[in-house]
Amino acid sequence: MRYVFYFVSLFLAINSIFAAITVFREKRDIAATWAWLLVLNLLPGIGFIIYFFIGKKISKEKIFDIQAQESIGMPELVEAQKQMLLEEERLLSKKQDTEDSKEITNLFLESSESILTKGNQVEFFVDGKEKFKSLIRDIYQAENHVHMIYYIFHNDYIGNMVLKALEDRAAAGVEVLVIYDALGSRALKLASFKRLIELGGRVETFFGSRLGLINFRINFRNHRKIVVIDGKIGYIGGFNVGNEYLGMDKKFGYWRDTHLKIEGNGVLALQSRFIMDWNAAVPTTPLEYEEKYFPYIPRKGETNLQIVSSGPDTEIQQIKKGYIKMISTADESVYIQTPYFVPDEALIETLQIAVMSGIDVKIMIPNKPDHPFIYQATLSYAAQMVDVGAEVYIYENGFLHSKTIVIDGEICSVGTANFDIRSFKLNFEVNAFMYDPSVAKQQESYFFKDMEKSRLLTKEEIENQSKWVKFKQSFSRLLSPIL
Incomplete structure (x- = not known):
């Protein structure tokens, strides 16, 4: 028993030393540092397995790959709007130009280069059935391209409805590009998109791994939900693609969420975000600026808005x-x-x-x-x-x-x-x-x-x-x- 005690004591001491080295070698805030030290010491050995899957930060090389993607179509507009603010010219309409909104607008221009887009028409969806009815109808009417990102995309009733619409458009020669998150859609097989790919569509996973769930970047997920259709219609919000979002899962019952359909220049900012994500996921064949992605959009409504992104590739939050x-x-x-x-x-x-x-x-x-x-x-x-x-x-x-x-x-x-x-x-x-x-x-x-x-x-x-x-x-x- 004495030797067992010595062995356990030595193991715990070595575990504590390596816990400190592991946690402090990467820059993180104090709260996260203490939380990881707690996990690594409360779960000797096992804690390191957990850490290597969900605790490691994105490598500097991968961060550079993501940050290097140009905000296609946006930089010139950002600089122009910053200049307008310096010259105290009005960005917002008189009705919407309050001191608070002006400060928030400037915050996003400076922190994330998010342009203010004017004249948008915004439609709310708080029910999944209505959201997918509208989305699928708009996909079927696409003439040039459909760009889509979803954190979760299930191979179920509604997933197949969306996929069928994408296949229809790909068969008609429409450019169809889809990104889904490797963890959020972990039950989804690339084979589910076989017909779409055969018809000319392209499908990519975000931060996937050749080893399946053995993925040391599993903690960093693309939680975005974006659809851009012909550069003129955009969807953004909380609904993913799956039966539970229609209220068909008995565990959750009715699914209450909020999603937006945007028509207007705000779609161009969504398009830029999609292209950056696509180029980060597929750096070998990046998308470049084309007029078809950023068409002229006449004024659709009265809503001014900014599309703001954030992620672990920056410390700004x-x-x-x-x-x-x-x-x-x-x-x-x-x-x-x-x-x-x-x-x-x-x-x-x-x-x-x-x-x-x-x-x-x-x-x-x-x-x-x-x-x-x-x-x-x-x-x-x-x-x-x-x-x-x-x-x-x-x-x-x-x-x-x-x-x-x-x-x-x-x-x-x-x-x-x-x-x-x-x-x-x-x-x-x-x-x-x-x-x-x-x-x-x-x-x-x-x-x-x-x-x-x-x-x-x-x-x-x-x-x-x-x-x-x-x-x-x-x-x-x-x-x-x-x-």
Whole structure:
């Protein structure tokens, strides 16, 4: 037994030394550093296996490959808009040109070179059946190209409906390019696209691996959902492609999400984002600027918007900074919907300051998890917000997957980024930030309708939780920087 004790002690000592070396060799924030040290020391040996799959950062070479992709069609417009701001010329219409919207616009121009696009028409989809009905109809009407990115693409009823439409267009000579995420669509086989590829379509995985699930970049996912049709119609939001998004999964029931259909110059920014992602995924045969990808689009509506991207290829965390800026400029209200509420210190402090300043802060989360560990952390942070006076609503009409924020009924955002550390630091995300009171009011109205199907999380409910429930929440929160 003495030798066993010596062996175990030596093993644990060596494990602790290598844990420190492993974690400190890569630059990361303090919270994530401590979380990984905890995992590596609580799970000797096994923790390193977990780390090599989900803890390693993207290699400098791969980061360079991603950052090197030119923002095709955008740089000149960015510089022109920056010059307009310097000369104090109006970027937004008089109706939408508030001091807050001007500051947010400038933030995105500087941090992510996101141009402000004017004259867009925006249509909301909060139901999967309506979203896919519109999407499939628009695909069938494509004349030049269909460009598509989805985090999840299932080989099921709705997946086959979308695939059939893509095959139809490829057969007609339309350029069809599809990217799906290797982890999000891990059950999908490339063979599912065999006919599409035979008809001339091209399909690529993002951060895939020749060894299947043995993938040391598994922690960095392309969580974006983008469709661009003929450079004139764009889709962006929370819906992936799968039967559960139609409410056909008994586990989740009705699927409540938010998606946008954009017609106008905002589509050109979505197109640029798609081309950068395609060129990063397929660097050997990159797409180049062509007029067919960036056609002239006449004014379609009154909505001004910016398409903002973020990802682990940069430390800026553009979308998170946008959320913080929006919340900090609120005068009356902040309404948030998110399936995962795991904010970092900066974001939760900004929300707390808003509440204590008299701002009406309402946060809506699901009543059930699709990722149980993350949901426990969500409940912990939700309880913290209730404690300072925010209203937290738990949606009970199915599963809430919507990722939205609306400020003062004037400025709003819809996209793929959740209010969690993963979306801010580890996933490749994209959001539409819109400066149009009529659109913001519409988004606000959806929030109020959802409140009717939700219950208010009270301090009494939180206080009456069992010790085991509180332990699960606290432990999940402790690991939240690496969830």
